[in-house]
Amino acid sequence: MKPYSLLAAFSAAIFCNISTQAIGHNILNETDTAFFATDEAARIGTQIVAYQRVTGGWPKNIDMGRPLTPAQLDSVVALKPRTTDSTTDNGATTAQMKFLARLYAATRSELWREAFIKGVEYLLSGQYDNGGWPQFWPNPKGYQVHITYNDDAMANTLSLIRDLRDGKAPYDAPGIVDEKMRERLDNAFRRGVECILATQIVVDGEPTVWCQQHDSETLAPASARAYELPSFCSTESMTLVWLLMDIPNPDERICRAVEGAMKWFDRNRIDGFRYVRRGPQGTRLMADPSATTWARYYDLVECRPFVCDRDGIPKRSLDEIGRERRDGYAWYSGAPASLFPKYEQWRQANGR
Numbered sequence: 001m002k003p004y005s006l007l008a009a010f011s012a013a014i015f016c017n018i019s020t021q022a023i024g025h026n027i028l029n030e031t032d033t034a035f036f037a038t039d040e041a042a043r044i045g046t047q048i049v050a051y052q053r054v055t056g057g058w059p060k061n062i063d064m065g066r067p068l069t070p071a072q073l074d075s076v077v078a079l080k081p082r083t084t085d086s087t088t089d090n091g092a093t094t095a096q097m098k099f100l101a102r103l104y105a106a107t108r109s110e111l112w113r114e115a116f117i118k119g120v121e122y123l124l125s126g127q128y129d130n131g132g133w134p135q136f137w138p139n140p141k142g143y144q145v146h147i148t149y150n151d152d153a154m155a156n157t158l159s160l161i162r163d164l165r166d167g168k169a170p171y172d173a174p175g176i177v178d179e180k181m182r183e184r185l186d187n188a189f190r191r192g193v194e195c196i197l198a199t200q201i202v203v204d205g206e207p208t209v210w211c212q213q214h215d216s217e218t219l220a221p222a223s224a225r226a227y228e229l230p231s232f233c234s235t236e237s238m239t240l241v242w243l244l245m246d247i248p249n250p251d252e253r254i255c256r257a258v259e260g261a262m263k264w265f266d267r268n269r270i271d272g273f274r275y276v277r278r279g280p281q282g283t284r285l286m287a288d289p290s291a292t293t294w295a296r297y298y299d300l301v302e303c304r305p306f307v308c309d310r311d312g313i314p315k316r317s318l319d320e321i322g323r324e325r326r327d328g329y330a331w332y333s334g335a336p337a338s339l340f341p342k343y344e345q346w347r348q349a350n351g352r
Contacts, residue, residue: 027065028095031170036106043067045103048096049115050076055138056122057086057093064096086122088153089135093119094160098170105173113176120164120181123157127188128216131195133157135213143224146213147199149236150224155243158192161185193247196240197257201232201300207260209237221300227308227325234268234294237261238336245346255352262343265336268298270305275332283326284318293334307331 027044035041044065050073051064058064059082068076088094097119104112126137132147133154134140148154164171165185171177177185199214200207201221211221212233221230241261244254274291277283285293295305299314306314309321318326346352 026063026095028099030099031102033102033106036102041103041106045100045112047073047076048099049111050080052080052096052115052118053082053086054080055083055086056118056120056125057088057137058096058119059085060087060090060092084139084141085136086138087136088123088126088133088157089148090151091156093122094156097160101170101173101176104176105170108173116176120177120185123161124184124188127191128195130198130216130219131191131193132199132214132216133192134216143213143222145216146222146224147195147216147219148213149210149233149240150212150228152236152239154192154195155236155239158189158243161189161192165189193244193254196244197253200257200260206263207257208232208264209234209261210240212236226310226312227329229297229306229308229312229314230300231297231306232264232268232300232303233297234265234336235296235330235333238265238339241265241339242342245342250350255350258343258346259352262339265294265339268303269294269336270332275334277330278327282323283331285332291334292337293332294336296331296333 028048030036030041047064047068048058050068051058051062053059086093097116100112100116100119103109104116123133126133128134128147130147134145135148135150135153136144160171162185163169164177165182196210199219200210202208209232211230212228213222213224214220215222223229241258244250244258244261247254250258270285270293272287272289272291273285273293274288275293276286279286295307297306297308297314298304299306304316306316307318307321307326308314309325315321318331
């Protein structure tokens, strides 16, 4: 019997005994160790393997925990040859790999490990010579070729590579990777950090933050969708700073990158306002003396906050763009505030 037929047969055998745990939330984020020894976890793992493309990666925005009939599973398997929709955007590929790693740790089944290793090879295959990653490969189109920090695509990739290299849970099962693979992972992580340092926007000799995406050749800030313009971007930069602060024994370049970014975050905070999305009065900035927020985008000339509609014309106020984009995109966030206590710990730990 072919491997895919085995998957379909397994699915059929347990389809009638499906728990609701896979319905209503993202089951790929499950961390309960006991769960991964259950038939329900194996069912979801079966579907994840079915969705895995021949590239080793996965497509995005699909609920892979949703129960499938054997016929539906066969239809999913038929799409395996696709090479145009494998991505790390919106948490794709890295989320599936985490689930498979947990399944392997609980069962030691080679089915899960083999699919996981294919995912590892997919991640390593997408890295540019300069250390960056696009958001889609092996056949990116248009802005997909850019080095992509948007939605933490590259940060998620580097975090997985680092944790797998270091044998950190959920990648701590014996035999999940060998020493040769660890060396490859270490090389990929170091090159990725070099790319982050090389793409950091420098103003008057001082490092600041990053754009959502950078040109894969020039490393300059680049545009993506019509409303995603070259800019200083607070949201994705927050995750990059966090990743840099997690590097033990940082060298002077990393330290300068962190310190420069934190100065930028401190200078460009918007105190006294809270971002309310899709509230009773619509998406808006609400006065709140206790709150601090940051715009997602600051222009590269004056470093002033802006928003943008699908016409690609930057505006200074949420009221100046249509409701579809005003409500359909996260224009402000208070999340960068979490960097400051971590930064104080980082400074003390590194004698800065």
